[in-house]
Amino acid sequence: MEKKVYEQGIEEVCSRYRTSHLGLSEEEAIKRLEQYGPNQLLEEKEESVFMVFISQFKDLLVLILIAAAVISMLSGHLESAIVILVVISLNAILGTVQTVKARQSLKSLKALSTPQAKVIRGGIKQEIPSTELTIGDILLLEAGDVVSADARLIEAYSLQVNESSLTGESVSVDKSTAMIEKQDCPLGDQINMVFSSGLVTYGRGTAIVTNVGMETEIGKIATMMNETEARKTPLQRNLDNFSKKLSFVIIGICIFVYILNDLQGATTLDAMMFAVALAVAAIPEALASIVTIVLAIGTQKMAKENAIIKNLNSVESLGSVSVICSDKTGTLTQNKMIAQQVYVNHHLVDADGLNPHQEADHLLILACGLCNDSTTTADQRIGDPTELALVDLLEKYQMDELDLRQEYTRLSELPFDSDRKMMSTLQVVGGEYTMFVKGATDELIKRCTSVLTPDGIFDFTPEQIEKIEQTNQQFAEQGLRVLGFAMKTHDDSALTLEDEYDLTFLGLISLMDPPRVESAEAVADCLQAGIKPIMITGDHKVTAKSIAKQIGIYQEGDLVLDGNELDAMSDAELHEKLEHISVYARVAPAHKIRIVQAWQELGHLVAMTGDGVNDAPALKAADIGIAMGITGTEVSKDAASMILTDDNFATIVKAIMTGRNVYANIKNTIKYLLSGNFSGILCVLFATLFALPVPFYSVHLLFINLVTDSLPAIAIGMEKSTRNLLQDKPRHQKESILDKDTMIQIGWQGALIAVFTMIAYFIGLQESHGLAATLAFATLCLARLFHGFNCRGRESIFKLGLFTNKYSIGAFVIGFGLLNLILLNSALNSLFMVTDITLSQLGIIYILGFMPTLMIQIVRLFKR
Numbered sequence: 056m057e058k059k060v061y062e063q064g065i066e067e068v069c070s071r072y073r074t075s076h077l078g079l080s081e082e083e084a085i086k087r088l089e090q091y092g093p094n095q096l097l098e099e100k101e102e103s104v105f106m107v108f109i110s111q112f113k114d115l116l117v118l119i120l121i122a123a124a125v126i127s128m129l130s131g132h133l134e135s136a137i138v139i140l141v142v143i144s145l146n147a148i149l150g151t152v153q154t155v156k157a158r159q160s161l162k163s164l165k166a167l168s169t170p171q172a173k174v175i176r177g178g179i180k181q182e183i184p185s186t187e188l189t190i191g192d193i194l195l196l197e198a199g200d201v202v203s204a205d206a207r208l209i210e211a212y213s214l215q216v217n218e219s220s221l222t223g224e225s226v227s228v229d230k231s232t233a234m235i236e237k238q239d240c241p242l243g244d245q246i247n248m249v250f251s252s253g254l255v256t257y258g259r260g261t262a263i264v265t266n267v268g269m270e271t272e273i274g275k276i277a278t279m280m281n282e283t284e285a286r287k288t289p290l291q292r293n294l295d296n297f298s299k300k301l302s303f304v305i306i307g308i309c310i311f312v313y314i315l316n317d318l319q320g321a322t323t324l325d326a327m328m329f330a331v332a333l334a335v336a337a338i339p340e341a342l343a344s345i346v347t348i349v350l351a352i353g354t355q356k357m358a359k360e361n362a363i364i365k366n367l368n369s370v371e372s373l374g375s376v377s378v379i380c381s382d383k384t385g386t387l388t389q390n391k392m393i394a395q396q397v398y399v400n401h402h403l404v405d406a407d408g409l410n411p412h413q414e415a416d417h418l419l420i421l422a423c424g425l426c427n428d429s430t431t432t433a434d435q436r437i438g439d440p441t442e443l444a445l446v447d448l449l450e451k452y453q454m455d456e457l458d459l460r461q462e463y464t465r466l467s468e469l470p471f472d473s474d475r476k477m478m479s480t481l482q483v484v485g486g487e488y489t490m491f492v493k494g495a496t497d498e499l500i501k502r503c504t505s506v507l508t509p510d511g512i513f514d515f516t517p518e519q520i521e522k523i524e525q526t527n528q529q530f531a532e533q534g535l536r537v538l539g540f541a542m543k544t545h546d547d548s549a550l551t552l553e554d555e556y557d558l559t560f561l562g563l564i565s566l567m568d569p570p571r572v573e574s575a576e577a578v579a580d581c582l583q584a585g586i587k588p589i590m591i592t593g594d595h596k597v598t599a600k601s602i603a604k605q606i607g608i609y610q611e612g613d614l615v616l617d618g619n620e621l622d623a624m625s626d627a628e629l630h631e632k633l634e635h636i637s638v639y640a641r642v643a644p645a646h647k648i649r650i651v652q653a654w655q656e657l658g659h660l661v662a663m664t665g666d667g668v669n670d671a672p673a674l675k676a677a678d679i680g681i682a683m684g685i686t687g688t689e690v691s692k693d694a695a696s697m698i699l700t701d702d703n704f705a706t707i708v709k710a711i712m713t714g715r716n717v718y719a720n721i722k723n724t725i726k727y728l729l730s731g732n733f734s735g736i737l738c739v740l741f742a743t744l745f746a747l748p749v750p751f752y753s754v755h756l757l758f759i760n761l762v763t764d765s766l767p768a769i770a771i772g773m774e775k776s777t778r779n780l781l782q783d784k785p786r787h788q789k790e791s792i793l794d795k796d797t798m799i800q801i802g803w804q805g806a807l808i809a810v811f812t813m814i815a816y817f818i819g820l821q822e823s824h825g826l827a828a829t830l831a832f833a834t835l836c837l838a839r840l841f842h843g844f845n846c847r848g849r850e851s852i853f854k855l856g857l858f859t860n861k862y863s864i865g866a867f868v869i870g871f872g873l874l875n876l877i878l879l880n881s882a883l884n885s886l887f888m889v890t891d892i893t894l895s896q897l898g899i900i901y902i903l904g905f906m907p908t909l910m911i912q913i914v915r916l917f918k919r
């Protein structure tokens with residue numbers, strides 16, 4: 056029987072998969088990719104378009120409409136019944152199109168965030184989309200990566216992988232490269248293997264890909280979870296709830312109207328027609344579809360502005376964000392680090408002023424290249440910007456990091472983590488096992504006992520320590536980031552964490568990372584919009600404060616806290632000071648959760664950025680977790696609800712403003728649709744109470760609700776934001792979209808439209824019932840088309856600018872055209888149950904239809 060991969064030694068595995076530590080050649084990789092297919096799981100089959108269509112009929116409101124059609128048919132109004140059914144079908148088609156579109160847009164958003172994998176091909180380290188991984192590829196793994204294929208480890212340094220999605224075991228597994236001599240070893244015990252879907256939680260490793268796509272262990276047990284399914288947002292659920300309640304109210308009113316009509320001596324069928332007209336008038340059929348469309352448009356807009364939203368939910372909550380906790384490095388700053396000055400041999404020199412013939416200078420340069428995982432090639436810069444700056448520094452001395460690493464092979468290492476804030480590597484230098492350490496100066500200096508000078512190694516004196524700390528402080532005050540370097544000779548070829556003590560200090564290198572140009576303005580916008588920006592960084596307190604001051608996050612009188620000070624604070628103390636703390640420095644990822652929760656306890660909605668593997672819990676705890684598209688780890692992108700494709704703080708602020716805009720537009724859309732429906736209900740109720748003939752036929756109301764109302768509603772949803780949005784305070788999360796103010800406006804504006812509609816009705820009633828219905832219908836329709844302009848915002852149309860929303864002009868023109876077509880074309884006359892009208896009657900419709908909007912606009916002009 057063939058041995059399992061884990062039972063084979065590294066040499067054997069290499070020959071089995073025809074590969075080497077140099078990886079596959081490009082040609083071979085392409086050939087194998089074709090042979091084994093892309094490295095991806097098959098998606099679960101999604102609901103077919105037909106099923107989506109059918110599910111549109113499961114709505115209670117639609118069922119009421121179907122009942123209305125049946126009643127119409129029974130009462131001999133066959134055309135009405137047909138029109139109702141046609142309109143319901145149109146509505147279902149609209150709903151289907153909108154669901155499928157939302158699904159597609161989520162899919163394309165997902166495609167924008169496909170994970171990357173690091174491989175060695177043809178001896179060169181490179182980044183490729185994980186779908187292009189193939190068997191025999193040399194896969195490089197480091198903390199924060201998601202393992203994207205099954206692979207056999209050939210190198211592992213402190214490597215830990217969380218395989219809970221596969222084994223259910225929530226604790227990370229320590230990995231190693233040793234052969235396992237055991238048949239039928241369970242997955243959880245195959246510690247020299249990594250499996251697709253595993254999360255690298257610590258350390259670094261290299262592995263040979265053994266299985267891809269559906270052949271991987273995860274592929275065997277699962278198809279990809281259908282993440283593309285659009286979950287309903289709280290707003291959508293609220294509206295669902297609202298329509299459900301509304302349906303019951305409508306049924307109640309319909310029964311009431313039916314009984315009243317019956318008592319007044321109408322025939323059963325006539326009474327039913329009344330009830331049907333009412334049901335049709337009251338049901339806001341288009342509401343749900345339009346809200347979804349507006350939300351989807353919002354996500355697309357945000358994607359164009361570099362913010363990828365992973366679910367519609369966040370579009371909504373974004374608008375209520377009141378605190379943004381942001382990383383410094385790369386988010387507020389440019390992350391283009393450049394080495395500035397170097398402190399070595401008790402002297403400050405410029406970055407290109409080192410003397411490679413001096414021992415300390417030479418060792419410092421070696422440490423830059425060797426205690427470093429980043430590489431630059433002609434077309435890719437792979438790695439952490441801090442480390443890339445050190446690679447660039449080597450260039451000034453005509454050295455190449457890859458050559459150095461070839462000459463001094465790395466024997467062991469202790470990978471960087473943001474709790475320890477340092478890393479170490481071991482290699483042979485000058486015939487001795489030499490350990491290089493680099494990290495945050497304050498942490499490093501605690502572990503140093505001696506210092507290297509041109510005259511040899513000397514024990515640290517208090518003066519020397521003070522001088523180093525002073526230099527560190529000086530750098531930090533200029534907003535520079537400082538890295539400390541140290542070394543130690545070692546007695547064997549392996550490192551453990553206990554070895555990071557008794558170090559010999561080599562020097563400091565300061566790195567410049569200027570703030571992004573946009574940061575200051577974005578911070579100012581935040582403050583104006585009532586949003587508190589906070590900096591949370593792993594960097595030094597003084598550096599952090601200096602940058603925070605430059606961009607306006609830190610203001611005179613604010614507090615700057617470091618991780619230790621935060622630890623020393625009780626929860627009560629933290630609550631009390633919270634609003635004054637604008638910078639947290641030298642924090643570990645666990646601190647982030649505490650900060651998020653403290654703000655949440657004060658009732659705030661918190662957005663939090665994060666890039667590292669340990670940031671995932673904080674990203675999940677935040678209301679809006681934000682990951683970095685460029686520098687972020689796959690794990691953080693997984694945990695986040697929003698991904699910035701440009702890693703830029705200003706993008707967060709833009710997304711929040713778009714979120715506010717979307718919410719305001721949805722609110723206006725709802726206001727528009729409900730005030731229109733309310734006007735219809737009032738007219739029907741009025742006629743019932745005074746025993747007048749029915750003012751509209753169902754066809755009329757359906758035409759208005761589903762055709763002419765939808766157009767302005769969508770146009771309102773497309774309204775662009777004004778700078779005004781910045782002046783609002785963040786919306787309270789619990790605030791109902793139908794707040795008192797909105798209800799009042801729906802009430803009086805709906806009533807106004809009803810009044811003018813009834814005037815038209817009475818004018819028509821002088822001649823005939825048919826004409827009355829025609830005039831009432833046309834006036835109601837036109838008044839609601841005009842009303843679209845009122846609902847674009849709270850201000851008068853002159854302030855908003857009549858032409859600033861071209862969709863609303865288009866919506867009006869189309870709606871107005873259709874209405875006139877129905878009124879003036881004799882074939883459509885009979886289908887829509889309208890009578891011939893004279894030119895002067897048309898004039899009456901135009902005037903009465905315009906009146907409510909005229910009055911609403913006059914009220915607004917005088918309001919301020």
Ligand SMILES: Nc1ncnc2c1ncn2[C@@H]1O[C@H](COP(=O)(O)OP(=O)(O)OP(=O)(O)O)[C@@H](O)[C@H]1O
Pocket residue numbers: 381382383384385439441442471473476477478493494495496536537538591592593594595
């Ligand atoms: N690759 C590295 N090797 C050694 N030390 C590092 C490395 N990267 C960062 N450091 C040190 O660790 C400190 C903390 O780094 P960390 O990545 O946690 O936060 P940061 O990137 O400085 O800030 P932010 O949290 O705002 O992104 C840094 O200030 C630096 O001194």
Ligand SMILES: [Ca+2]
Pocket residue numbers: 382384593666667
């Ligand atoms: Ca960081």
